[in-house]
Amino acid sequence: xxxxxxxxxxxxxxxxxxxxxxxxxxxxxxxxxxxxxxxxxxxxxxxxxxxxxxxxxxxxxxxxxxxxxxxxxxxxxxxxxxxxxxxxxxxxxxxxxxxxxxxxxxxxxxxxxxxxxxxxxxxxxxxxxxxxxxxxxxxxxxxxxxxxxxxxxxxxxxxxxxxxxxxxxxxxxxxxxxxxxxxxxxxxxxxxxxxxxxxxxxxxxxxxxxxxxxxxxxxxxxxxxxxxxxxxxxxxxxxxxxxxxxxxxxxxxxxxxxxxxxxxxxxxxxxxxxxxxxxxxxxxxxxxxxxxxxxxxxxxxxxxxxxxxxxxxxxxxxxxxxxxxxxxxxxxxxxxxxxxxxxxxxxxxxxxxxxxxxxxxxxxxxxxxxxxxxxxxxxxxxxxxxxxxxxxxxxxxxxxxxxxxxxxxxxxxxxxxxxxxxxxxxxxxxxxxxxxxxxxxxxxxxxxxxxxxxxxxxxxxxxxxxxxxxxxxxxxxxxxxxxxxxxxxxxxxxxxxxxxxxxxxxxxxxxxxxxxxxxxxxxxxxxxxxxxxxxxxxxx
Numbered sequence: 001x002x003x004x005x006x007x008x009x010x011x012x013x014x015x016x017x018x019x020x021x022x023x024x025x026x027x028x029x030x031x032x033x034x035x036x037x038x039x040x041x042x043x044x045x046x047x048x049x050x051x052x053x054x055x056x057x058x059x060x061x062x063x064x065x066x067x068x069x070x071x072x073x074x075x076x077x078x079x080x081x082x083x084x085x086x087x088x089x090x091x092x093x094x095x096x097x098x099x100x101x102x103x104x105x106x107x108x109x110x111x112x113x114x115x116x117x118x119x120x121x122x123x124x125x126x127x128x129x130x131x132x133x134x135x136x137x138x139x140x141x142x143x144x145x146x147x148x149x150x151x152x153x154x155x156x157x158x159x160x161x162x163x164x165x166x167x168x169x170x171x172x173x174x175x176x177x178x179x180x181x182x183x184x185x186x187x188x189x190x191x192x193x194x195x196x197x198x199x200x201x202x203x204x205x206x207x208x209x210x211x212x213x214x215x216x217x218x219x220x221x222x223x224x225x226x227x228x229x230x231x232x233x234x235x236x237x238x239x240x241x242x243x244x245x246x247x248x249x250x251x252x253x254x255x256x257x258x259x260x261x262x263x264x265x266x267x268x269x270x271x272x273x274x275x276x277x278x279x280x281x282x283x284x285x286x287x288x289x290x291x292x293x294x295x296x297x298x299x300x301x302x303x304x305x306x307x308x309x310x311x312x313x314x315x316x317x318x319x320x321x322x323x324x325x326x327x328x329x330x331x332x333x334x335x336x337x338x339x340x341x342x343x344x345x346x347x348x349x350x351x352x353x354x355x356x357x358x359x360x361x362x363x364x365x366x367x368x369x370x371x372x373x374x375x376x377x378x379x380x381x382x383x384x385x386x387x388x389x390x391x392x393x394x395x396x397x398x399x400x401x402x403x404x405x406x407x408x409x410x411x412x413x414x415x416x417x418x419x420x421x422x423x424x425x426x427x428x429x430x431x432x433x434x435x436x437x438x439x440x441x442x443x444x445x446x447x448x449x450x451x452x453x454x455x456x457x458x459x460x461x462x463x464x465x466x467x468x469x470x471x472x473x474x475x476x477x478x479x480x481x482x483x484x485x486x487x488x489x490x491x492x493x494x495x496x497x498x499x500x501x502x503x504x505x506x507x508x509x510x511x512x513x514x515x516x517x518x519x520x521x522x523x524x525x526x527x528x529x530x531x532x533x534x535x536x537x538x539x540x
Contacts (some may be wrong), residue, residue, distance in 0.1 A: 302432025
């Protein structure tokens with residue numbers, strides 16, 4: 001099958017209309033399973049119709065190619081219709097986690113200059129609280145509101161009801177911007193990672209070659225669409241192949257998950273190490289009743305997969321789990337374990353076809369086998385991000401001598417397998433989500449009782465890394481259970497529930513160097529009971 005026809009790279013078109021033209025119009029594109037286990041099937045024709053109608057809505061509201069639209073939704077069918085409809089119309093589409101707090105929303109929508117937002121009625125109060133800080137936000141569309149609320153807060157069902165489904169995606173070149181995801185750095189504001197329509201080439205290839213997806217497969221990616229995995233492999237890659245997906249609106253529930261795996265005859269399952277570690281904590285006897293003969297492959301993504309999880313899956317599920325590695329910036333799988341490649345438990349695997357990797361020392365020298373350095377990727381792959389939105393200077397700093405520096409320390413063994421050794425910055429990887437300690441520290445300082453704050457990530461059996469907050473209180477306050485609850489709730493509402501500290505430690509002062517930078521390595525060493533190292537730059 002030729003993916004690109006008549007030079008049309010438009011992802012929305014490829015995942016919908018093109019599949020219908022292949023004769024798959026009546027095939028189930030996805031089975032939507034609600035949190036209450038209600039099941040609704042949507043065909044590729046349905047997906048094409050609803051996304052085309054939404055593209056028509058965008059046209060009627062005066063959107064133009066290159067404008068930026070965000071979705072702020074939980075998992076639900078409208079997420080897919082709006083995402084693909086926006087791409088059909090040549091908008092740049094971003095997705096927000098449903099549990100983002102006020103500041104996280106403002107940071108992303110404000111930086112992007114978003115013109116439109118699709119959301120739910122229950123999220124509207126949060127949006128209206130910050131709308132005054134978003135001068136570019138012209139339209140808010142609400143998916144579960146029957147009537148327009150105002151001139152700029154509109155009912156999605158009402159808009160869609162009168163819209164034709166005959167929209168045809170304009171011819172879209174490979175370098176046209178497509179998807180925008182924000183990722184957090186160790187300092188400063190989140191960065192907007194911008195991809196282009198050409199990325200579909202890599203997503204198509206890796207869905208086919210790594211995930212081994214074929215026409216007859218039933219694929220389930222558990223990732224939220226607020227995360228790059230949820231768009232790259234929960235929307236675009238599989239649907240570029242015409243593969244049926246399962247989408248589930250509920251949260252983690254081991255019995256519900258395994259009911260779905262068995263009942264829906266899922267053949268390929270893509271999840272996260274955190275979820276798999278949660279399954280390990282369940283009574284192993286509960287899995288004996290499930291028939292998973294249809295399940296051919298399990299893949300993992302988000303943070304390194306512990307060897308113990310692989311051993312557990314082999315013993316309890318009689319299946320291998322293949323770990324995959326990529327980043328928001330890479331857009332798709334770069335280094336991976338996959339069927340046909342022997343697994344070395346704990347390894348990242350090997351580079352996918354067409355990806356050239358290198359381990360590089362701090363001075364730029366290429367390193368050999370079994371030498372730890374920076375994992376770098378030779379530029380030019382189709383799903384490579386094209387800029388950090390409004391931050392070209394930082395973007396250029398990520399590249400050197402034709403290589404993209406990932407920020408991950410790794411080594412390559414004598415067999416060509418790569419092994420993750422840690423982040424080169426302070427970003428916290430909790431349950432597969434990258435969290436900036438700076439964002440959490442900033443939120444903590446807004447709490448009246450907190451004078452200073454420092455945040456680190458610490459190893460955790462379940463989450464990979466947990467958020468640990470150190471706080472110094474103002475003299476007139478004491479630490480109480482009430483204050484602890486206040487801190488957790490504030491961070492959850494301000495940043496996100498994912499960023500909520502697992503541990504809160506009260507200290508007299510936060511260690512900083514003489515320029516005022518928080519010495520997070522000192523906090524981490526103290527928390528882990530390790531040597532703190534050189535303290536000569538510590539402020540008095």
